[in-house]
Amino acid sequence: MFATALIVFRETLEAALFVGIIAASTRGLYRRTQWLSLGVLAGCIGALGVAFAMERISVWAEGLGQDFLNISIISIALLMLTWHCVWVSTHSQETVQTAKQLGSATRSGAGSLWALAIAVALAVLREGAETVVFVSGFMSGHTGGIPSMLIGVFIGLLSGTACGVLIYAGLSKIKAQYFFTVTNVWVLIMAGALAAQLAKALAQSGLVQRWTEPLWDTSSALSMDSALGALCRALVGYDARPTGLQVLFYAGAITLIALATRQTKRLIAKK
Amino acid sequence: MSFGLFSRLSFFRILLTSALALCAFSASISHAADLELLLVIKNHRFEPSELKVPVNQRIKLVVHNQDRTPEEFESHKLNREKVIPGGAKATIFIGPLKAGRYEFVGEYNEATAKGVVIAE
Numbered sequence: 001m002f003a004t005a006l007i008v009f010r011e012t013l014e015a016a017l018f019v020g021i022i023a024a025s026t027r028g029l030y031r032r033t034q035w036l037s038l039g040v041l042a043g044c045i046g047a048l049g050v051a052f053a054m055e056r057i058s059v060w061a062e063g064l065g066q067d068f069l070n071i072s073i074i075s076i077a078l079l080m081l082t083w084h085c086v087w088v089s090t091h092s093q094e095t096v097q098t099a100k101q102l103g104s105a106t107r108s109g110a111g112s113l114w115a116l117a118i119a120v121a122l123a124v125l126r127e128g129a130e131t132v133v134f135v136s137g138f139m140s141g142h143t144g145g146i147p148s149m150l151i152g153v154f155i156g157l158l159s160g161t162a163c164g165v166l167i168y169a170g171l172s173k174i175k176a177q178y179f180f181t182v183t184n185v186w187v188l189i190m191a192g193a194l195a196a197q198l199a200k201a202l203a204q205s206g207l208v209q210r211w212t213e214p215l216w217d218t219s220s221a222l223s224m225d226s227a228l229g230a231l232c233r234a235l236v237g238y239d240a241r242p243t244g245l246q247v248l249f250y251a252g253a254i255t256l257i258a259l260a261t262r263q264t265k266r267l268i269a270k271k
Numbered sequence: 272m273s274f275g276l277f278s279r280l281s282f283f284r285i286l287l288t289s290a291l292a293l294c295a296f297s298a299s300i301s302h303a304a305d306l307e308l309l310l311v312i313k314n315h316r317f318e319p320s321e322l323k324v325p326v327n328q329r330i331k332l333v334v335h336n337q338d339r340t341p342e343e344f345e346s347h348k349l350n351r352e353k354v355i356p357g358g359a360k361a362t363i364f365i366g367p368l369k370a371g372r373y374e375f376v377g378e379y380n381e382a383t384a385k386g387v388v389i390a391e
Contacts, residue, residue: 007379054341055356063333063362066353130343130354134379137341137357204351206305206364209329213369214350224347241350 004138004152005159008131012160014234015043015127020164021190022116024171025183032113039117043124050125051132067205073122074198080119081191082257087112088184089261090268167235188254193237195253199245211244305331305364310386312336312355312377317386326370326390332363342384346375349388366390 019040026032050057050069057065135153139146174182202208219240223229232238239246308330311318315338324330336342336355344363345352355361365373368390377384 003381054354055359058354058356058359058361063360066361133341133354133356134343137339138379140339140357200350204353204363206329206331206362212367219347239350240347243350 001148001152001155004135004149005156007134008153008156009160010156010230011127011131011134012157013163013230015123016160016162016164017167017234018123018164018190019120020167021171021183021186022120024168025180025187026113026116027172027179027183029113035113035117036120039120040124042117043121044128046121046125047128047132050129051136054129054133064205067201070126070201071198071205071207073126074194074201077119077122078191078194078198078253080115080122081187081194082253082260083115084112084119085184085188085191085257086261086264087115088180090264188257189236191257192250192254195249196237196239196242196246199243199249200239203243203245208245211248213243214241215244215247217241305329307331307333310334312338312342312384314338315340315342315377315380315383317375317377317384320386322386322388324366324368324388324390327367329364329366330368332365333360334363335360341379343378344375345378346373346388348373349375351375352378 019036023032023036026036054066057069059065061068131153135149138149171179171183171186199208203212217240222232222238222240224233224238224240229238229240237250242250306325306328308322308324310322310332312334322332334344334353334355336357336359339357341354341356343352343354344361349365349368351363351365353361353363365388368388370390373388373390375386375388
């Protein structure tokens with residue numbers, strides 16, 4: 001039961017923290033809860049679909065189907081976050097103005113919520129599909145111990161989700177004047193983390209063969225197996241032994257999105 | 272023209288360009304020269320549990336899960352993780368590696384599913 005709970009917890013944690021951070025960064029936006037709930041729901045349905053098709057997906061492309069699916073999912077999620085970052089920055093001026101005029105900023109920002117809903121759905125889908133594969137596989141393979149296993153699944157899901165709620169509550173405590181700066185930077189970091197995962201997936205699938213050696217090794221200081229290591233991985237994309245390509249993608253995504261954001265800001269200022 | 276429409280257009284242009292770039296990139300790759308090794312999962316154990324591989328060469332690892340239950344091949348040292356459904360075969364590219372030991376586990380059955388890649 002404990003082993004089950006731990007595995008489910010690990011899978012849930014990453015998606016829950018992602019949703020928590022996104023939810024915090026969109027606080028006060030018009031219909032944000034509906035959009036994000038829709039994303040989570042779509043992700044759950046998608047996870048079930050992918051999980052039940054997993055056997056077929058796995059054998060595609062000479063055993064690389066899963067990697068190609070993963071690469072597509074991460075790429076789309078990354079594009080959605082990019083879109084959101086650029087959109088938010090260009091509308092922050094507008095948000096302030098609207099807030100002054102109408103006394104509320106609730107309607108602003110809704111323009112990128114669809115993108116975030118997709119990003120949330122994909123995060124839930126990725127982690128959820130693995131959880132469903134694990135749970136359903138166990139149930140078909142073992143005749144005994146199913147009740148205690150289901151309790152484990154429940155505990156894992158609940159504690160993972162609790163971490164997402166915690167980060168949301170923690171972020172909400174930040175003072176209003178810094179709040180969106182912190183959450184926007186964090187969304188940028190999540191984009192970097194996604195890009196690093198993309199680099200890893202590209203190497204695993206054999207699509208990329210360069211810079212696949214680790215640049216450094218901090219596993220003795222903070223192991224990926226430790227609870228803190230897993231948490232840092234989910235929060236900022238920590239990897240104890242990142243390859244050159246991962247570092248490049250991580251830094252590259254953050255730089256490119258930050259640049260694109262600045263450029264669009266200038267474009268608007270000129271108008 | 273409103274800004275929303277402008278940025279949406281350029282957004283889709285970026286999307287299209289990156290998709291095309293990725294296609295071109297993957298088309299230019301061949302897997303021909305890789306060393307292929309078979310790893311079997313049976314009764315929640317890896318067979319063989321020790322894989323000797325040459326250094327500085329990319330390896331195509333074909334993992335055949337002969338159990339009915341799924342398994343997740345995971346190795347922090349190799350920087351790899353992949354779910355393999357019961358009965359399925361999956362391909363994982365590893366390396367090129369420096370000389371050393373690279374432990375891997377089956378995350379769903381960590382007590383028994385352990386193995387190591389030895390690059391020498």
